[in-house]
Amino acid sequence: MDEENIEQTEAMAFLKPLLVPLHEGWHAAHGVYQEYDPRHTADHDDTAAANCIRCHMWAIVQNQMDGRRGVILRDLGRLKLLNYYDRYVLRFKKVDGSGRHRNARTDQQDDFDRGDPLPGIPPKATRLTSGYQPSIAGDAIQRILIARIAGKTVLWLSQINVVDAEAAWTDITPARLHGTSRVDARFRKKGDPRR
Amino acid sequence: MIELVTFNPEMLRLARDVRELTQTELSERSGFTQALASKLENGLIIHPSDEVVKKLVEVLGFPESFFCQPDRTEGLPHFHYRKRARLGSKALAHINAIINLRRMHITKLTRSYEIEIHKPIPSMDLDETGLTPEKVAERLRAYWMLPRGPIADLTQVIEEAGGIVVLCRFGTNLLDGISFRSAGLPPIFCMNREMPGDRYRFSLAHELGHMVMHALPDDDLKMEQEAHRFAAAFLMPATDIRAHLSVPKLSSLGRAKAFWKVSIKSLIKRAHDLHMITDKQYKNLMVGYSKAFKEGESYPIPVEQPTKLKDMVSYHLTKLGYSIADLARLLHLTADETQRAYTGLPNKGLRLVVSN
Numbered sequence: 001m002d003e004e005n006i007e008q009t010e011a012m013a014f015l016k017p018l019l020v021p022l023h024e025g026w027h028a029a030h031g032v033y034q035e036y037d038p039r040h041t042a043d044h045d046d047t048a049a050a051n052c053i054r055c056h057m058w059a060i061v062q063n064q065m066d067g068r069r070g071v072i073l074r075d076l077g078r079l080k081l082l083n084y085y086d087r088y089v090l091r092f093k094k095v096d097g098s099g100r101h102r103n104a105r106t107d108q109q110d111d112f113d114r115g116d117p118l119p120g121i122p123p124k125a126t127r128l129t130s131g132y133q134p135s136i137a138g139d140a141i142q143r144i145l146i147a148r149i150a151g152k153t154v155l156w157l158s159q160i161n162v163v164d165a166e167a168a169w170t171d172i173t174p175a176r177l178h179g180t181s182r183v184d185a186r187f188r189k190k191g192d193p194r195r
Numbered sequence: 196m197i198e199l200v201t202f203n204p205e206m207l208r209l210a211r212d213v214r215e216l217t218q219t220e221l222s223e224r225s226g227f228t229q230a231l232a233s234k235l236e237n238g239l240i241i242h243p244s245d246e247v248v249k250k251l252v253e254v255l256g257f258p259e260s261f262f263c264q265p266d267r268t269e270g271l272p273h274f275h276y277r278k279r280a281r282l283g284s285k286a287l288a289h290i291n292a293i294i295n296l297r298r299m300h301i302t303k304l305t306r307s308y309e310i311e312i313h314k315p316i317p318s319m320d321l322d323e324t325g326l327t328p329e330k331v332a333e334r335l336r337a338y339w340m341l342p343r344g345p346i347a348d349l350t351q352v353i354e355e356a357g358g359i360v361v362l363c364r365f366g367t368n369l370l371d372g373i374s375f376r377s378a379g380l381p382p383i384f385c386m387n388r389e390m391p392g393d394r395y396r397f398s399l400a401h402e403l404g405h406m407v408m409h410a411l412p413d414d415d416l417k418m419e420q421e422a423h424r425f426a427a428a429f430l431m432p433a434t435d436i437r438a439h440l441s442v443p444k445l446s447s448l449g450r451a452k453a454f455w456k457v458s459i460k461s462l463i464k465r466a467h468d469l470h471m472i473t474d475k476q477y478k479n480l481m482v483g484y485s486k487a488f489k490e491g492e493s494y495p496i497p498v499e500q501p502t503k504l505k506d507m508v509s510y511h512l513t514k515l516g517y518s519i520a521d522l523a524r525l526l527h528l529t530a531d532e533t534q535r536a537y538t539g540l541p542n543k544g545l546r547l548v549v550s551n
Binding site for chain 1: 442449451454487
């Protein structure tokens, strides 16, 4: 088991109490968007749709998870974060099947990915992405994911499945050639968040 | 002795085609020879025995009166929807029989039912007017004073213009619909009910195109292409749809589908026809489409429900005081089948071959 696998297993075990609420939250947020009047959604591009769903998700997180033991919510403008026991910090994004998000990058997002200081966020906390992968037509959620992203590299990727109100996760990290690191060299030079 | 004034051989053939039986199957089930069935259908025996008639009633599920009504059957209209080439002759005969049966019912129901139309379905011959199918679609929208954007309920629009839309079980997905004008009747649109709502709308618009533009027969392929162009322009006017085709992605087109109530595939085609995407983009989208929607498209659109025929039946039952038995006698159906086909009430008995 390599370093990333250990970290992934630890993280997913620690985050277990959040997995069902996150899974349900994304589905609920997506469901709200699907109830929009089609005359309005027809005007939306993918970014607009993702923004709407993310806003609903953030509202659901605020309503249902704020005040939970270990949960601290931080709203840094465009970056909405959930701090869990100062060990993990999650942001909320639409992602693709490999766990990556495709929005235009901002300094704030780069800082988050690099593990650079952000106001109110413990520097040692591991930065994660709670994401959903929409179906190709955008009318359904294909997968709910937790991703550990460093720069443009996906260190590990977990798919959350909920059956009978019990959450389980599956490692779906994109395969890499044997012997190659999951973090590209360029990114390590700039600042590996695991240093 | 059962009094059959004149046995109508065409009605026997019609009944057999409605039930999808060959002459051999009919004779086997009835217990008489195929030779007899053939002679009956060809009018060589015009006074069949009581026993033969009783067997026909039993096997074919139509009352005795059905076989001696003086109606004539009609052939399929000269235009028809795509895929007909792949239809077998038996399936086509079945569809033709269903359509004839519907036409005969509508003829009887319209005798006592006044239809007031302010703006009927017009005729605009392309050769005479010099218009393109797109221009015809634009003018028809203007004539009917349809608002900009999607047509909320195309079936309602057509029925308000005097058309009668009938949902039929063709028993195949190889034919989406057939429309025709018959003497003394409003335009009739027989649509296959077993298709997605977005396809139903496009097919209905296609049939409307035939009704408006093709009063006279022409080259089959040419008429089909013109009806397609009409349907695309009628449901997705270029000036209104452009904004929703600007992002050539399946996700954006999915959202546009929910608004325009047309298939994602027809949106891709429309974007290409309007030169909003390149040939390469079109090809890539169609490849992506084929992979993504093997099991059918996302954003299902409900099939629109016609009301005119139901209104006509309701008028007979309520205003004219018909009982189900009276209605059955009028239509030459059994009471069970009348109920199943026209009142929507659950029923037991023969399988449903005609239904609303």
